[in-house]
Amino acid sequence: MIPEFCPRCGTELGERRVDGRRRKWCPACERPEFRNPVPVAGVSVVDGTGRVLLVRRGVEPWRGEWSTPAGHLEVEEEPRVAAARELREETGLAVDPADLVLLEVTQLEPVGEKHALSVGYAAAAADATGTPVAGSDAAAVEWVDREAVEERAVRPHVPRRVDAAVAALLD
CATH class of the missing domain: 2.20.70 (Ubiquitin Ligase Nedd4; Chain: W;)
Known part of the structure; x- marks a missing residue:
């Protein structure tokens, strides 16, 4: 606005x-x-076979669309701490922020007048604890094969980040 x-x-x-x-x-x-753009952070969680954990958004913007867990930073939060918090809130999985691998920092496509600067991380599923379950902003969570991510994700940064996460953790 x-x-x-x-x-x-x-x-x-x-x-x-x-x-x-x-x-x-x-x-x-x-x-x-x-x-100025709003800072957001997210995590692409990858299992040993290259599947990634996606969430179906339960709130606007992009309600009903599939994405990696992500959200806004709080004023006092470092980006990796925010990414770990968003992962826990949206999926029930906990990961130590120190275990996150930085993938990229990029300006996302605007949503109306809102611009976001996004910090993307990767996490190995083996480093996470808990059982995936839809949390506060998610309508569903699902492990998805890498090849199926582009069919589900409408925002162009999601498949790019998933590719980078798979490469960083499995290659």
Whole structure:
């Protein structure tokens, strides 16, 4: 959502060219209102045969679509801690954040006016404890063969991350 009012003082925002871009500007505070991406983190859990754990999203955006477990970072969280927390919340699996393998950091496709900067990790199923069960934001969880991920996942980063996770953990 593009802000109309300054979050600091409530003054209606105008526009001004700042740093080579048109930006929202607060005339009262004399400063720009930056629109920065929201940080998210997720985990591709891979078993010894190359299957990956997917969740069917139970909430918007993308309700009903299959993805790897992921979500927003809390203010005090490191990305790998957030990724492990989201995995536990959505699937019931626990993994030590220190066991996560960094795959990539990338800007995801926008959802409306929301932009996300996503940190992707991989985890070996052997390093996880618990039994997969749909949690807070998930309608279902399922182990899926790598070849079937593209058929299920509508967001282009999901198959790419799964490929990277399989390569990082099994190759």
